[in-house]
Amino acid sequence: MAVDQNLNIELGKQGVFVTTIQELYNWGRRSSIWPMQFGLACCAIEMIATTMARYDLARFGSEVFRPSPRQADLMIISGTVTKKMAPQVVRLYNQMAEPRYVIAMGACAISGGPFKQGYNVLKGIDRYIPVDVHIPGCPPRPEALIQAFMTLQKKIDEQHLTGEERPRHLNEEAPGEFPVPEFGEHDLEPPSNPGTWTVPKIIQ
Amino acid sequence: MKSVEEIKAAIEAAVHGAMVTVIPNPAPIAQHSLLIDPEHAHSVAEFLREDEELALDFLSNVTGVDYLDKEIAEKIKVTRQVSKAVDGVEQMIEETVEETRKRVVPGYLEAVYHLFSISKKHGPVIIRMRTGNRTDQVELPSLTPVWRSAEFQEREIFDLFGIVFKGHPDLRRILMWDEFKDHPMRRDYVEPDDFEYEPTPHDEVLKRAQEHKAKVAAGEARQ
Numbered sequence: 001m002a003v004d005q006n007l008n009i010e011l012g013k014q015g016v017f018v019t020t021i022q023e024l025y026n027w028g029r030r031s032s033i034w035p036m037q038f039g040l041a042c043c044a045i046e047m048i049a050t051t052m053a054r055y056d057l058a059r060f061g062s063e064v065f066r067p068s069p070r071q072a073d074l075m076i077i078s079g080t081v082t083k084k085m086a087p088q089v090v091r092l093y094n095q096m097a098e099p100r101y102v103i104a105m106g107a108c109a110i111s112g113g114p115f116k117q118g119y120n121v122l123k124g125i126d127r128y129i130p131v132d133v134h135i136p137g138c139p140p141r142p143e144a145l146i147q148a149f150m151t152l153q154k155k156i157d158e159q160h161l162t163g164e165e166r167p168r169h170l171n172e173e174a175p176g177e178f179p180v181p182e183f184g185e186h187d188l189e190p191p192s193n194p195g196t197w198t199v200p201k202i203i204q
Numbered sequence: 205m206k207s208v209e210e211i212k213a214a215i216e217a218a219v220h221g222a223m224v225t226v227i228p229n230p231a232p233i234a235q236h237s238l239l240i241d242p243e244h245a246h247s248v249a250e251f252l253r254e255d256e257e258l259a260l261d262f263l264s265n266v267t268g269v270d271y272l273d274k275e276i277a278e279k280i281k282v283t284r285q286v287s288k289a290v291d292g293v294e295q296m297i298e299e300t301v302e303e304t305r306k307r308v309v310p311g312y313l314e315a316v317y318h319l320f321s322i323s324k325k326h327g328p329v330i331i332r333m334r335t336g337n338r339t340d341q342v343e344l345p346s347l348t349p350v351w352r353s354a355e356f357q358e359r360e361i362f363d364l365f366g367i368v369f370k371g372h373p374d375l376r377r378i379l380m381w382d383e384f385k386d387h388p389m390r391r392d393y394v395e396p397d398d399f400e401y402e403p404t405p406h407d408e409v410l411k412r413a414q415e416h417k418a419k420v421a422a423g424e425a426r427q
Contacts (some may be wrong), residue, residue: 083381084379084380084381117395117408117409119386119388119393119395119396120379120380120388123398123401183381183382183383183384184383185383185384185385185386186384186385186386186396187396187398191396191398199400199401200401200403202401202403
């Protein structure tokens with residue numbers, strides 16, 4: 001439950017600071033999203049540019065790219081996920097500790113992009129792992145990636161710690177491990193994880 | 205640099221029994237190529253590299269081509285004995301009839317090598333090799349022992365076209381995973397049926413998406 005804003009201001013004038021555990025918890029989570037140091041294709045170049053001085057991702061508390069999935073909170077799928085790479089991506093995601101988030105960056109990561117009809121490219125990483133923010137673009141500009149960060153931060157801020165809508169890491173029944181696809185004779189087995197992905201309805 | 209005909213003559217003079225065919229290129233660029241019989245390919249390649257005038261010391265590109273089995277319909281004139289009534293009397297008369305006959309020309313896989321000379325600054329010389337057919341006679345001699353740069357490119361052709369290079373030091377799939385069974389660059393390759401979500405389908409994709417929908421409706425495929 002949020003504290004009444006006017007009351008908060010009044011109390012602030014008296015030198016009293018009031019907050020809720022939920023606010024504090026979400027503020028902590030959203031202000032230090034550490035991405036994993038992990039690039040797949042040309043989108044990774046834009047991701048690198050985002051962290052550099054001109055765009056300065058550090059303003060959002062996300063400048064610390066961790067080289068280990070154990071220390072990372074956010075996986076930026078920056079580029080084409082080939083079918084040969086997909087099991088490794090899912091395995092890395094499984095190795096990350098909760099709470100963890102995924103940004104699918106660019107046309108390839110969200111749908112397969114220009115390679116969609118190819119034999120070797122996955123038609124979107126959301127077939128295997130849950131994605132929090134999708135950004136289109138080929139590649140998306142650094143501003144778009146910053147927009148994705150802000151969207152993710154807003155999303156975290158609005159989460160309730162209890163109830164049906166609570167985040168996955170506070171829900172004991174939510175899946176913690178996602179099945180790693182295996183190399184089959186013609187395609188990946190299974191071609192998608194039905195627990196995470198169902199065929200979207202097309203409205204004509 | 206020598207013309208293709210001159211190179212062909214030089215190869216045939218140097219390598220005993222080598223069969224070389226010039227394949228003309230009718231395009232303005234006129235890059236004619238040489239078809240080499242696989243049996244003598246190794247000696248021909250060594251000759252092309254070692255010959256002082258050609259000195260083709262650099263293999264820049266190896267690629268594969270797939271030619272499908274072709275069905276050719278021919279019209280042939282056939283004479284036949286036909287019984288006919290002439291002036292009220294049954295007689296056997298010879299008649300010439302046109303008949304269409306179909307025959308199948310087996311397809312083949314082809315490996316194309318582009319050669320240059322760094323020392324002489326000329327090229328390209330293009331050589332090709334063809335397999336017997338597309339199914340069981342798919343072996344060609346590897347030219348990796350002659351030009352080391354062929355190694356990965358021959359592996360790629362093995363992976364995507366299924367040409368087996370004999371004498372290759374390490375013939376494994378290079379792009380697809382080892383368990384993969386198909387050869388995706390072949391013209392009759394059928395990709396897996398994953399057309400369940402196509403928001404903007406057209407042409408071939410539209411057809412495949414509709415086929416998938418029909419299959420799901422019939423209960424043959426999962427969503």
